[in-house]
Amino acid sequence: MQLTISQRFYFDAAHTLQREIETEGSRRIHGHTYHAEVSVTGPRDPVNGMVLDLGFLRQRLQSVREQLDHHLLDDVPKLGTPTLENLCSFIAEQLSDVHPPVSRVRVWRDAIGDACTLDIP
Numbered sequence: 263m264q265l266t267i268s269q270r271f272y273f274d275a276a277h278t279l280q281r282e283i284e285t286e287g288s289r290r291i292h293g294h295t296y297h298a299e300v301s302v303t304g305p306r307d308p309v310n311g312m313v314l315d316l317g318f319l320r321q322r323l324q325s326v327r328e329q330l331d332h333h334l335l336d337d338v339p340k341l342g343t344p345t346l347e348n349l350c351s352f353i354a355e356q357l358s359d360v361h362p363p364v365s366r367v368r369v370w371r372d373a374i375g376d377a378c379t380l381d382i383p
């Protein structure tokens with residue numbers, strides 16, 4: 263039986279973005295509060311009854327958060343253009359050694375309802 267556990271974190275960060283619409287406001291440095299949810303899918307360990315200790319996942323998410331929170335996302339190494347899409351793949355890459363593996367990363371901004379979901383088969 264496969265089960266999915268998940269954990270959320272948030273970070274406040276600034277960025278700029280080159281776009282074809284709403285160009286001026288996006289090009290200026292501005293900030294957002296981002297929320298992220300990371301899911302891990304796997305079987306339960308028969309001894310401890312856990313897919314993965316959520317405390318372990320929390321520690322890993324804290325180290326990802328430290329790379330993003332109160333940073334200018336344009337300058338974060340390996341992130342690329344600071345879009346929701348690239349934030350999903352950056353977070354997944356940072357957690358690529360977690361076992362059982364990360365099955366989904368979701369990043370969203372509550373203020374305007376924007377969201378991106380990366381499903382990892």
Ligand SMILES: Nc1nc2c(c(=O)[nH]1)N=C([C@H](O)[C@H](O)COP(=O)(O)OP(=O)(O)OP(=O)(O)O)CN2
Pocket residue numbers: 279284287288292293294295344345346347371373374
């Ligand atoms: N496919 C994507 N499209 C857009 C992304 C993205 O990450 N992926 N990101 C943006 C921008 O971050 C943009 O700043 C959002 O701008 P806007 O819709 O104008 O929202 P506000 O900055 O006004 O929102 P507040 O959070 O209320 O300040 C655009 N497109």
Ligand SMILES: [Zn+2]
Pocket residue numbers: 277279288292293294
């Ligand atoms: Zn923005």
